[in-house]
Amino acid sequence: MTPPLSVDVAVIGGGPAGMAAASAATGLGCRVGLVDSYPLLGGQVHRQAWRRLGAGQDPVAGLPRRFRGLGADPGVRLHLGSSVWHARQVTGGFELLLTTGESVHAGAVVLATGAVELVLPFPGWDLPGAMTPGAAQALLKGQGRLAGRRVVVAGSGPFLLPVAAGLVRAGATVVAVAEASRLRPGVLGRPGVWRGLSSSPAKLAEGAGYLSALLRRRVPLLAGWAVTACRGRSQVEEVRLSRLAPDWAGWDRERWVRADTCCVGYGFVPSMELARALGCGERPRRGLPGSAVVVGPDQSTSTGGVFAAGEVCGISGAAAAELEGLLAGRAAACWVGKRGGRPGPPTASVRRRLARQRSFAVALEQLGRIGAGWTAWLEDETPVCRCEETTWAKVRQAVGAGARDLRGVRGLTRAGMGYCQGRVCGPALALAVAGLAGRGLAEVGDLATRSIAWPVPLGTIAHSAGPG
Ligand SMILES: Cc1cc2nc3c(=O)[nH]c(=O)nc-3n(C[C@H](O)[C@H](O)[C@H](O)COP(=O)(O)OP(=O)(O)OC[C@H]3O[C@@H](n4cnc5c(N)ncnc54)[C@H](O)[C@@H]3O)c2cc1C
The missing domain is CATH 3.50.50.60 (FAD/NAD(P)-binding domain)
Structure with a gap:
């Protein structure tokens, strides 16, 4: 060593x-x-x-x-x-x-x-061409490559806008940007929300810049819509956009659009x-x-x-x-x-600027939330954990058989045991199991407790002192 x-x-x-x-x-x-x-x-x-x-x-x-x-x-x-x-x-x-x-x-x-990124599974999300907005962004920034030619960007949160704007600027056709949340009545009047949003005019201006780039290219911007399925023979060919009910448990309108890529993420x-x-x-x-x-x-x-x-x-x-x-x-x-050494900006001014940034983030968070009914999009055969190919039916059976938290579901189904160790499926599984078991998110826990935080070859472990 x-x-x-x-x-x-x-x-x-x-x-x-x-x-x-x-x-x-x-x-x-x-x-x-x-x-x-x-x-x-x-x-x-x-x-x-x-x-x-x-x-x-x-x-x-x-x-x-x-x-x-x-x-x-x-x-x-x-x-x-x-x-x-x-x-x-x-x-x-x-x-x-x-x-x-x-x-x-x-x-x-x-x-x-x-x-x-937080990913909520949907039928077809394991097809090539289905990815997160961050993955499309990383391909573009890291390797100068477009994730696809005809792209749907969907999910929830402000990150969808820079991703969609980056894709159109790089030459992709963005078929639609679908934000699943709708602005709830009265939310802007809540204490702190309006004040938080107005505390960072630069960020509002940045958001407006992305919006205008999308509107100039006539990209349809949908609020209250989500990607609830995609399909294709060997990769994404069509994406289903659905206008969601308030708790996301169903939809009253849907349309299938032609796309080779869908980028779906619900925040971080x-x-x-x-x-x-x-x-x-x-x-x-x-x-x-x-x-x-x-x-x-x-x-x-x-x-x-x-x-x-x-x-x-x-x-x-x-x-x-x-x-x-x-x-x-x-x-x-x-x-x-x-x-000793180089003095930087005074701590008090750093903390003031930080407080403004945080209040903007808190306000933004209140504008959207994940609807409890999203699991209604899943079919029995939809893989919830892609690494281990654990289906939605198996997760339901595990909870039916008495699993009360994520560790229990992992033990019965192998969900979260693959290469990503639950980084991709863990957060969505937590939401799903909490819903199925009628428990709070804190009670069902998560999959982040691991003495090996990152995939590592066995040889490296053998040559190190190893977790003590
Ligand atoms: C996939 C993705 C894409 C994003 N793209 C954008 C964007 O384009 N624009 C934007 O405004 N915001 C983006 N965000 C949000 C963004 O992360 C931030 O606001 C900002 O970058 C946060 O800074 P940070 O330093 O906290 O984390 P990050 O910038 O995420 O940096 C964390 C770093 O830690 C490294 N790391 C993590 N675990 C380990 C480990 N065990 N060992 C070694 N290294 C490790 C990662 O490789 C990463 O480089 C993105 C977030 C994600 C998850």
């Missing part, structure tokens, strides 16, 4: 939160190790195009200027194209085990692992595996599956020496992630006793 690399602060995740944390910590004199699964820095929002692994590509060239210094900073050691598959507390700090076989020893850790779920492995306190998300890390004003978690920033703390967008990263990097540096 390679001897561990020793750093003051290890940052897991190279998105806006992780990059800001690494910059802040190195600015205060720390030696920083920054790990990301992707071969280049940037995370989801600043994803850079890459040629191929080992091509000697500059990992920061395509980033906004403020992050480019990370590439040449002698205080930062980049571990790119490498995932942390296990993290644990050891004497004097923390040990991270990487899929490359290396290990990193750190006095403090910043978790900036971001989020995954924080990536909690490493936070949970390190024992960080969590909070449930109201009405949504998964949980988020609880942090203090300096982004400290309940585990001393572990800080968290960005979407792992809740879905607040890229600007908030960056501000949280800045605070987390400073606090982690402080934890390991480093306080």
